[in-house]
Amino acid sequence: MKGLNRRQFLAAGAMAALSSAAARVAAGSNATSANNQSLPWRNWSGGVVGYPEGRLAPSSEAQLADYLAGTSGTIRPVGSGHSFTPLVPTDGHIVVLDKLTGLLSHDSEKQRATFAAGTRLADMGMPLKQVGQGMFNLPDIDRQTLAGACSTATHGTGIGFKSLSGYISSLRLITPQGEQLDIDAQSNPELFRAAVVSLGALGVITRIEMQNRTPYRLKQRNWVEKTEVILSQFDQQAASHRHFEIIPLTHSDYSLVLATDETDEPINNPPTSPEEDAAFGAAMRGWMTLPPEQRRPQINALAQFIQPSERVDDSYKILSSVRANRFNEMEYSLPKEAGAACLLEILATIADQKLDVVFPLEYRYVARDDSMLSMSSGHEDHVAISVHRVASEDYRPYFDVIEPIFWKYGGRPHWGKIHTLGAAQLTELYPDFARFQQIREDIDPRGRMLNAHLRKLFVGDS
């Protein structure tokens, strides 16, 4: 195994798992349709299912506006289904933005570009590069739609970078009554602060103008470090790299570390070798079958084989990519000063309770912003800590143990990721929560944009 690098280590694991894992029933897949005439809607992980009366896929903003003006039932907009919370399910209609895609216009002087709301993040990098622009930051999954990612305050990593919604310079909202509103921070600052992260509760966003910069290239370096050591250096490392994050391994003393910076170096982003991946995968099967309490020495030993590696590519190819394996996720954002203690308590809890989880965590800094509902809104920067469970497993026993730890440290749940909070708790976590509700009720007095989940979040219905 000498000479194997980190990427081979990781890729090999996939091969091992795919050849040895037992079949399981995907969470939620045994739900049955209540309405055979209409296709069910499911999220990406398969854990959330809904049976809409119908789906509308408007080919123009005018068509959508006419529909909203002429109907009265419940409406929920849907992006690419990457949220793990039930933001979409409704027995009314879902509005699909698949036909509202692409770069609509750009302003070279201001370095801004307007995209149709249904554009996937994966489809933004190249057209932006062609007009001399690049996005400041990206979330790590590129299949999400622009509107879906912004509306849930989805983010990447970097102490100097806000959530994706923090780079919106203007947006167009079709209200529940079919009125078209063009909103920016100058013309209507309060509505703008509400709309940029609004969970589809204010209407349907149909286009978004993003503040960008010139295109750039990134160099990402990866290595392995003891978790306690890297946590002690985290602020310094985060300050000295454009992007910095760690991926703590469960039942291990180690984390994988990613540091990413701008570079002018030539592109060098080779794929892994399938043969070497397969060979190393055989070595990994052993510890994967061990009881949790026996894994630490095995994983720690294997971590020694992960050699540092690096890659260089266009920014959008480094920051964001497809996530091939489906999972469910819980993520909370908390003041960054509390991050290390929270992470260590989670890792200790996983070990102490012998939780059979092999999916690693994520630990990322996100800059503060001034929106009403971004998880990082307010006067302090945040750290986002994520726990995951593969989609084929029941995530509840694991997440039920971890979520109270997040509460203890004042965490705010990611809007698109699993949590159990409702209006009462959220009001305490967001200073502008009540103001957002006033704006929402003004725009949608009949609540046609609310499904059961949003009523729990915003109204307090159980």
Add this chain to the structure above:
Amino acid sequence: MKIIKWISFTLGSSVLVACNSPSGGSVAGNVSASSVAQPSTVISSPAVAAQWAASCGLCHATGVGGAPRIGMTEEWQPRLAQGREQLLRHTIDGYKDMPPLGYCMSCEREDFVALIDFMAGTAP
């Protein structure tokens, strides 16, 4: 490639392989055979190609996550052998790493039939 992707492959993978509900509760299982057994009624068109590029093509162009690639007959043959109804069920419900609805939230059953035919090379 993003490290977390490989991590999710690796350390989350000992229980990775999922399957459809053995209880037969799949919603797509309610699809009548007639709706998927008449490829002659489906015509591949530029519209199908465009729909594919915006959804299925995200993974089936390069084989992300083991997805059978468009036009690669040898990769589609084992899937086709399971039956067209089963393929449609997997598409609607999701299967292994294939997300439900294959990123086409606006597709109806007949759209998925056309897209499968388009990728597998079985369109008339």
